[in-house]
Amino acid sequence: MRTAQGARARARMEVTAAIKDEARRQLAAEGAGKLSLRAVARELGMVSSAVYRYFPSRDDLLTALIIDAYDSIGACAEQARDDAAADAGPVSRWVAVCTAVRGWALAHPHEYALIYGSPVPGYTAPRTTLPPASRIGAVLIGIILDAHRGHGLVGPGLPGVLHPEAEHLVADLAPELPPEAATALVAGWAQLFGLVSFEVFGQFNRLVEDRERFFDHAATGLAHAVGLR
Numbered sequence: 370m371r372t373a374q375g376a377r378a379r380a381r382m383e384v385t386a387a388i389k390d391e392a393r394r395q396l397a398a399e400g401a402g403k404l405s406l407r408a409v410a411r412e413l414g415m416v417s418s419a420v421y422r423y424f425p426s427r428d429d430l431l432t433a434l435i436i437d438a439y440d441s442i443g444a445c446a447e448q449a450r451d452d453a454a455a456d457a458g459p460v461s462r463w464v465a466v467c468t469a470v471r472g473w474a475l476a477h478p479h480e481y482a483l484i485y486g487s488p489v490p491g492y493t494a495p496r497t498t499l500p501p502a503s504r505i506g507a508v509l510i511g512i513i514l515d516a517h518r519g520h521g522l523v524g525p526g527l528p529g530v531l532h533p534e535a536e537h538l539v540a541d542l543a544p545e546l547p548p549e550a551a552t553a554l555v556a557g558w559a560q561l562f563g564l565v566s567f568e569v570f571g572q573f574n575r576l577v578e579d580r581e582r583f584f585d586h587a588a589t590g591l592a593h594a595v596g597l598r
Contacts, residue, residue, distance in 0.1 A: 396483060432495060450466050463512050525595075557592075
């Protein structure tokens with residue numbers, strides 16, 4: 370009995386993986402807005418009703434792809450943090466994580482576009498996407514917290530009018546962070562993905578030639594901007 374159940378579970382995993390792989394091919398060819406369960410079924414030689422047993426709707430399939438993409442880029446960032454030399458300073462670890470994020474995005478442009486590009490018409494991401502979406506942010510927060518607990522941060526200035534917002538960010542992100550570090554972190558986080566998106570979506574074409582060195586310099590500047598030294 371257990372053998373039969375194990376075989377069914379493996380078969381379901383294999384079919385689920387095949388459906389998601391075909392959906393990713395459709396993302397690359399047509400974009401997320403045109404993703405269709407019927408088209409996926411047709412390409413896999415399945416009847417539509419069979420696919421619906423795995424993913425009841427297009428939105429369920431999109432959610433699975435989004436979670437996979439967030440988990441993949443998040444794991445890449447975590448691995449870069451873990452692979453950094455034990456004696457590496459916070460700036461080096463920050464840059465290593467940023468570089469890993471860029472590398473993943475360039476290797477998976479269509480999946481990157483799914484999670485950081487234009488919203489998919491008619492789709493609203495459920496709350497189940499929030500934990501995987503937070504993995505990169507958690508890595509960056511961890512680097513800043515380690516620096517704060519160690520040699521400290523070179524805190525950027527914070528206008529008085531931003532103090533309420535900063536306190537709100539601290540409560541949401543990490544109560545140990547100084548308020549000025551929280552606002553700088555969110556700005557740096559956003560600028561990281563601005564840099565990556567400019568490259569992935571072609572805005573650097575005919576503008577930036579040595580993109581690897583340019584990115585390394587920019588990521589180092591972001592590290593300094595959030596108070597790392």
